[in-house]
Amino acid sequence: MTHRPLKILIIDENAVRAAILEEGLREAGGGEQADDAVVIHHIRDTVKLLPRIASIDPDVILIDLENPSRDTLEQMFQVSRLARRPIAMFVDKSDSATVQAAVDAGVSAYIVDGLRKERVKPILDVTISRFHAFDRLQTELHQAKSALEERKVIDQAKGILMKQRSLSEDDAYVLLRRTAMNQNRKIADLARSLVAAAALLNPGDAND
Amino acid sequence: MTDRIAAAFVPLVDCAVLVAAREQGFAAAEGIDLELVKEPSWASLRDHLNLGYVDCAHALAPLPIASTLGVGHVQVDCIVPFVLGRGGNAITVSTQLFSEMQDAAHGAALDSPIAAGKALASAVAKRAAPPTLGMVFPFSSHNFDLRYWLAAFGVHPDRDVRLVAIPPPLMVESLRAGHVDGFCVGEPWNSLAVAEGLGRIVATKSQLMPHGVEKVLAVRAPVERDGERLGKLLRALAAAAEWADDAANHTELARVLASPGYLDAPADLLEAVLRGRLALGGGRVADDPSFIYFHKHAANVPRAEDALWIYAQMLRWGHLQPSAAAQLAAANVFRADLLRRYVGVHAAAPAPSMPFDGIAFDPRDIKGYLERFDVYTRFVETPAAEL
Numbered sequence: 001m002t003h004r005p006l007k008i009l010i011i012d013e014n015a016v017r018a019a020i021l022e023e024g025l026r027e028a029g030g031g032e033q034a035d036d037a038v039v040i041h042h043i044r045d046t047v048k049l050l051p052r053i054a055s056i057d058p059d060v061i062l063i064d065l066e067n068p069s070r071d072t073l074e075q076m077f078q079v080s081r082l083a084r085r086p087i088a089m090f091v092d093k094s095d096s097a098t099v100q101a102a103v104d105a106g107v108s109a110y111i112v113d114g115l116r117k118e119r120v121k122p123i124l125d126v127t128i129s130r131f132h133a134f135d136r137l138q139t140e141l142h143q144a145k146s147a148l149e150e151r152k153v154i155d156q157a158k159g160i161l162m163k164q165r166s167l168s169e170d171d172a173y174v175l176l177r178r179t180a181m182n183q184n185r186k187i188a189d190l191a192r193s194l195v196a197a198a199a200l201l202n203p204g205d206a207n208d
Numbered sequence: 209m210t211d212r213i214a215a216a217f218v219p220l221v222d223c224a225v226l227v228a229a230r231e232q233g234f235a236a237a238e239g240i241d242l243e244l245v246k247e248p249s250w251a252s253l254r255d256h257l258n259l260g261y262v263d264c265a266h267a268l269a270p271l272p273i274a275s276t277l278g279v280g281h282v283q284v285d286c287i288v289p290f291v292l293g294r295g296g297n298a299i300t301v302s303t304q305l306f307s308e309m310q311d312a313a314h315g316a317a318l319d320s321p322i323a324a325g326k327a328l329a330s331a332v333a334k335r336a337a338p339p340t341l342g343m344v345f346p347f348s349s350h351n352f353d354l355r356y357w358l359a360a361f362g363v364h365p366d367r368d369v370r371l372v373a374i375p376p377p378l379m380v381e382s383l384r385a386g387h388v389d390g391f392c393v394g395e396p397w398n399s400l401a402v403a404e405g406l407g408r409i410v411a412t413k414s415q416l417m418p419h420g421v422e423k424v425l426a427v428r429a430p431v432e433r434d435g436e437r438l439g440k441l442l443r444a445l446a447a448a449a450e451w452a453d454d455a456a457n458h459t460e461l462a463r464v465l466a467s468p469g470y471l472d473a474p475a476d477l478l479e480a481v482l483r484g485r486l487a488l489g490g491g492r493v494a495d496d497p498s499f500i501y502f503h504k505h506a507a508n509v510p511r512a513e514d515a516l517w518i519y520a521q522m523l524r525w526g527h528l529q530p531s532a533a534a535q536l537a538a539a540n541v542f543r544a545d546l547l548r549r550y551v552g553v554h555a556a557a558p559a560p561s562m563p564f565d566g567i568a569f570d571p572r573d574i575k576g577y578l579e580r581f582d583v584y585t586r587f588v589e590t591p592a593a594e595l
Contacts, residue, residue: 047387068375070251071345075373078280078346078527088281103259108251 222293342391
C-alpha cells in the first residue's frame with residue numbers, strides 16, 4: 001500500500017534546532033516513493049499562525065513543549081473550522097513510553113485525527129532524539145564558552161600577580177595553582193575573586 | 209517527616225495562595241515542602257499535571273472539567289478540592305479601540321460594562337475588519353467571560369471578532385505589537401497595559417460575574433488513597449488564603465509576588481490590585497474590595513454550581529454535546545466534600561452571584577437557562593481523516 005508523503009510542520013523560533021530536526025526527518029524519510037516519505041515545512045515566528053497552518057495543511061505539527069504559542073495553537077484547533085483538525089499526541093494513551101520520552105525531551109506534537117500510529121512513531125522517535133542532540137550541542141557550546149571565559153580571567157589574574165608581585169608569567173600561574181589547591185577551589189574561581197578584589201583596591205589594574 | 213509536593217503555576221496575582229503557603233510558612237507548618245514550578249503556558253501546565261510531572265496545579269477553573277470530560281485533549285480524571293481565587297480578571301482594549309468606542313458612543317462616558325459593551329458593539333459594526341481579542345485558553349473563564357460580555361451586546365464571538373489564545377505573560381507585548389486590539393486576562397497584566405499607556409480597562413470580572421470562580425487547585429483523580437497528604441496541603445492552603453485576604457498583609461504579599469521567580473512585576477502595582485484599587489486608565493481608579501479575593505465569602509469551597517456554570521458555558525459555545533453523563537461528571541469534579549473532610553465546615557455563606565445582565569444561572573435547568581441566550585455556537589463534529 002502506498003501513501004502520499006506526510007506533511008510535517010515544525011514550529012520553532014530556534015533556527016538551529018529546527019535545522020537539526022529537519023535534517024533528521026529527511027534522513028528518516030527514505031525518498032519520494034518510500035512509505036515514510038515526508039515533506040517538511042518550518043514556521044519560525046508565530047504571526048498569523050492559523051492562515052499559514054491552513055495553507056500548509058500539515059499532518060503532523062512538531063513544537064517545543066514549552067513554546068508559549070501552544071495555547072494559541074490549541075485554541076485554533078478548538079474553534080477553527082479547518083477541514084482536518086490536529087489533536088495532541090497525548091490523546092493516544094496506548095504508547096505511554098513514547099509520550100513520556102517526548103515530554104522528557106521537551107517535545108510536543110499535534111497529529112491529525114486518523115493518522116496511523118505506525119506512521120507517527122518514527123517521526124516522534126526522530127524528533128525526540130534530535131531534541132536531545134540539540135541539548136547536548138547547547139551544553140557543549142556553553143562549556144566551550146565558559147572555558148574561554150575561564151582562560152581570560154586566569155590571564156587577567158596572572159597579569160595582576162605579575163605586576164604587583166613582580167613575578168614571571170609561569171611563577172604567577174604556579175602561585176595561583178598552589179593557592180587554589182590549598183584552598184580547595186578551582187583556579188578559575190580563585191582568579192575571579194582576585195580580579196574582583198583588585199578592581200576594588202586598584203581600579204586601574206583589573207582593566208589591564 | 210516532610211512531604212514534597214510540587215505545584216505548577218502560571219504567573220498571575222491569583223497564584224498568591226500557593227506562593228503565600230510556601231513563602232509565609234503555612235506549608236512548612238503542615239510538614240510540606242511545597243515546590244512551585246512556573247509554567248510558560250496553560251497547555252504546558254496541563255500536560256505536566258496530566259502526565260504526573262507535578263502533583264497539583266494552579267489551574268483555570270474550566271481546565272480540570274475539560275480534562276475530565278476529554279474535551280480538546282486527552283481524557284484525564286481530575287478533581288478540584290479547593291478554589292484558589294475568585295475575580296481578578298478584566299477586559300482591556302487598546303487606546304485605539306477605546307477611542308473608536310468613544311466615537312461610537314458620541315462622548316457618553318464608558319464607565320460601566322454595559323456602556324462599554326454597547327460602544328464596542330457599534331465600534332465593531334463600523335470597522336472594516338473585525339478586531340482581534342486575546343484570551344488565555346479555550347477552557348478559561350476569560351474566554352467565557354469575554355464571550356458572555358460580547359454576546360450580551362449582539363457581538364458574536366465566533367463571527368464578529370477574532371478570538372485568539374495568548375499566555376498571560378505575553379498579553380501586554382501582543383497589545384504593544386498590535387497583534388490584538390484588546391484582551392481578557394487575569395491581573396497584573398491589565399494593570400501593566402494601562403500603566404504603559406497601551407490600553408484601558410473597560411470591565412472587570414467582579415462587575416460581569418461577581419464572585420465568579422477563577423483559579424482552582426487541580427489534582428489528578430483519584431485522591432482518596434493519598435488523602436492525608438492532600439489534607440495537609442488543603443489545611444496549608446486554607447491558612448494561606450486567610451492570610452492573603454487580610455488587607456494588613458497585602459504590602460508583604462505584593463512584595464513577595466513581585467519577585468522575578470513569581471510575577472516579576474512592580475510591587476506597588478500588585479498591591480493596588482490586591483486592594484481592588486487598580487488604575488483603569490484615563491485617570492479612573494477602581495474601588496472594589498471584591499475585585500479579587502482568596503478566602504472571604506466561603507471563596508475556597510468548590511461548589512457543584514460553579515462547575516455546572518462552566519459546563520453550561522462549554523455547551524453554549526459548542527465545546528461538546530449536552531448529556532446527563534457529562535453534566536454529572538462535570539459537577540463531580542468540584543469536591544466540596546474533601547474540603548469539609550480535611551479542613552472543616554465553612555460557616556460563611558457564599559456571596560449571592562448575579563451576572564451584570566441580570567440573567568441568573570439555574571443549575572437545575574441548564575437547558576432552560578441556555579435558551580435565554582440567542583447568541584451561541586453549535587457543536588460541530590470533525591470527521592477523522594484516513595491516513
